[in-house]
Amino acid sequence: MSWLISAAELAARCAGESRPRILDVRWTLATPDGRADYRAGHIPGAVYVDLDAELSDHAVGGAGRHPLPAPGALQAAARRWGLRDGDPVVVYDDWNALAAARCWWLLRSAGVRDVRVLDGGWSAWLRAGLPSETGEQAPAPGTVTLTPADPGRTVDADAAAAVAADPGGLLLDARAAARYRGDEEPLDPRAGHIPGAVSAPTTDNLNPEGTFRGAAELRERFAGLGVGAGPTAVYCGSGVTACHQILALAVAGHDAALFPGSWSQWSGEPARPVATGPQPG
Template sequence: MTPLITANQLEEILNSGENVLLCDCRFDLVDPLAGRKSYLEGHIPGALYVDLDHDLSGTKTGKNGRHPLPTPEAWAQTKSRLGMDSKTLVIAYDNQGSVYASRLWWMLKATGHANVQVLDGGLDAWNGPIGTLPRQPQATSAPVAAMPYVGLVTVEEVVHNLQAKINVVVDARANDRFHGQNETLDPVGGHIPNAINYFFRENLTGKSFKSAEQLFKDFHGLLGATKPSEVIHQCGSGVTACHNLLAMEIAGLKGSRLYAGSWSEWCADPSRPVAL
């Protein structure tokens, strides 16, 4: 299954009556209630709202980042509650260049759910009707089995990599935040030593992804001979990093991994080094 789906393809699937769970993932890091408010004001008919804070994140401890992943057990319970069994086709969208939709895409793929796609261009690409009636979750008939996250990198592995230098760490944040400037989301500015910066918006033309060929060219220029399996993606809190991971997948560069704790976890421990 290709990672992306076009608005026309989505409309055909919805009209066919196929079992689709359409997930509206709109969110705002500064105003966490804005995404749900926008959903209630208008969404693709039949879409279910999936919240970054409540559905796609786990319990925060103050040390594990702003959007820690839920445990595999908790994520399995959430999938079951939202109606995501192994046969369900899940299509995610937002209106921010697929940033939050990418997080849902990665979480599902990483735990063995193959039938998931991201609506390229998001809500802006949709030319069909807009609805305001919220969809209520319908739980799966049987519990969803807990699966470990494949491709997840721990902070200990990133610390080890400072010396081993086996993997290339790619930071998806904007260039100024990478250099410790204009930091408003985390208490410490800077980046993980030896990380390279690739702002996730470089993957886009407008709010749609660049072509697979262009993305391949861009990432090849960034990474050279580095294998995808030797790439660790991170960002501020493990969200926009998924965008770079998805872009590499679109480009056919499969196998890169995610440090989900990202900068917000890294900088929570003052013993970890900070580069500017």
């Protein structure tokens, strides 16, 4: 299935009998609490999702800045959003899908089969001249049953290092190139990248207006980076934007595992080696 949905297609589905559940994941590094923006205007019927409180578990120590939520906590959150088994789900944000992809990855990993990301997000909806509403949705509690994620969907720090060292494997670093090189590190304990990882900024997955590049373009991009038959894993700063890379890989027809702790975990463990410069090294 396609993992993306256009604004026009979503509007058509909202007008039909199989209206999807819509989740608004407003979150950026600058504005981690997007509820005010959500209340000021959102897609009709959309329910706000709090990335920090519902898509992360900050009570977990030593697992980076955005540890994954426990399966039971995610299921409780999904029921608060009104999800039921079999519901089609669409997630969006106003940050080029960087936050929405985290919700997409979690729900997909937990067994929700029909979950898509609005291509271009809130901006695409507004550009299309489609209706919005203000205030806050309070849906009836859902009854969805989520499943624990397949262990193959994630890797820990040791497994990420093994993928990077595997001649047939590929570990992609989804952060900006300057952070990969170690020129700057605004958030985490040390600058640089995991030795052997290949720089693959998420910005290169997108067209100028913030929609995803086509599947053929993405296949060409990832082939150039070395994606092949071997294992592929992805990390970023804290396990959020790496999900955007996994979404782009899925659009291109590739599976990849997430290193949830990402650079925030790796750089916080002094015994872990760090590489700098433009090469995997």
